Amino acid sequence: MTTATPSPSRPTDPLGILLAAPHRAMFLIGALALLANMTWWTWALLAAWHGWPFAAQAMPSAWAHGFLMQYATLSPFVFGFLLTVFPRWLNLAEVSKRTYAAVFGLILGGGLVVLAAQSGAPSILPFGLAAMLAGWLIALLALGRRLVQNRGRDVWAVSCFAALLLGAFGIALALAFACGASPRLMQVANGLGTFGLLLPVYFTVAHRMVPFFSNNVIPGYRVVRPAWSLVALWVLLLAHLLLDLAGFAAWRWIADLPLTGLLLWQWLAWQPWKARRPGLLTVLYVALAWLPLSFALFSADSLSLAWHGTSGWARAPLHALTIGFFASMLVGMVTRVTHGHSGRPLAMGTIPWIAFLGMQLTAIVRVLADAARQPWPVYTAAAILWLLVLAPWVVRSAWIYLTPRRDGKPG
Template structure:
């Protein structure tokens, strides 16, 4: 398949401040990953300060909506989609053999989504009008991205199943974001719940699994060669969507004690793929190993969901609290973010495909953060452990974010475009 690149403007060997916009806009992943890396710290900085102020008795501006809901929505619809759109705006044309998108396709996405994300976070400091404007800008940027990606998909005749799966998830995502905006504008609070559940099980999980289903076997085959048989069955994505839609129906109808029906199946589905990809053969190089270690959180998370539901079904007790959710969001989403974004960043900046000390440090610390947040649900002093987990996220991610931001703001080291 021919690979298309975006012509890059000529930039001096030692770029100055005037060159930074050109460098940042040289490729969609560079611009959107810059926004996402910034959001990784900003999202948790606000949340950690909110939790810390509440626990230690300090004053902190009250959010105009329930803070926990705002945390869930702005991480799921603000922070992580910045990376998702950066990746998909880059690979959609390549997956379907079409010319790369140009700046007019992705710069408005960056402006709408990242600009809106920043305004929404300022709005959480008891400034509701800014929260509304920020969410509206995020919706506008999202719709613009859907238009650009949708054009590629239409020209392909929607034949690429991975692209189609991702696009459906993005459609559900904009519906969820719009539902939360409607809630902020005065609609019933049930719409906020719909938004949060759609973000987890209708947007993020389908995109993460779909990309993993395509890319993890590809990366493994690239390393292991002809002796490795990639496992990418055609039934995986339809089964995933059927089970996730079943999970969503049970969640939104408050039948949590029956979630074990879908979640046991999901745990087995994810475990089946992880084993079929033969992780024991893929522990070298580190970038590949990190993908497998991150994916291992997925069957674990849904095993916890299933156990939670079974206990609730037979005893009426919700003993694990939000431990399964955070095994999924911090354990899987967070770890896979570090693994996948590091790989893309290394390759698209002309650097060796190596994990490196800083990404490994962040990855290892993030495992501790996930375990800490899971433990907080059963700890006697839950609030303290939640504060520790929130600040732990900041400590874990800071070196990785700073390194990543430097890469996105400097030219490729091989002087190639992009």
């Protein structure tokens, strides 16, 4: 009697399963960071609100919150997606396991060191940032080689790669700050993370994939994804960023009003009224609705500064963008990729729905918090709500990344 041996293409050990595909490892980092970094931020909010003692930090809490959430939490999801689909977009060889394993290890280790630097060991910050940058550059080299092979013919690949380059520059600026350079560099790094890295990548992926998904399931759907809208987004986002960083926020409406119109037009051109089902498609359109709303708030903020010299919006527009759009789109798109690449049905289950609807509520609470007489309790409530609604989704997702595909296929 013989005993069947496992196929070498289907590892059975947890690490082998985790490294069976780029998205598994990188999505796991991001999923765990969603809870770890927000737990740290919740404690920072409570300490600031109540005057509790807080461990020595490498940088102000607000700067660290922006950096950790953008570069150490959302960016691993970006890499997990792009290291998987980028070669497929270009019809080229997949990224090797050695490459994405190195990216995984360096970004995971670097992110943990940065968090530790904010939790009592500030002197180690440069080491964490250097590790993250090294992982980032390895990924850029792998994707850049394929872009050169393709001769830059894919506009979506070019756009994503440009955003990743700006992200690498942002981490380099943060590293320079950690080594003693001007604190201003840290603020620039966080601005690049939002408007030079994450928003261009998110919009580019939506620009390519949302009409594709819609066309597959909606009879008579009309695909609208002109290259000019992608180029226009880049031009206007860079204008927004430069005006803000140069201290001309009162003139930022020059970019923000056209951005609001562009994003509203693109959302309507994708025909959201046709996407009432399936749920995995509906959530993408709901998340995309936050984009024009966010820039309408940015426009109002800038116009208020221009007319009155003050603005009562504080961070409301930014959180409409980061929670309303980034986090909502993350739940929808990552759930889709996770289900599709694990042999599960392409459907929103109970736990993903809780996470997605919870993100809508979290975004609303955080946006309205700036209008409260005592905003600190509301800030803290939004952070706690984030943790509560995402915890089941993170645990479920982590389990999927650490277990073999249901359909028996490799990857």
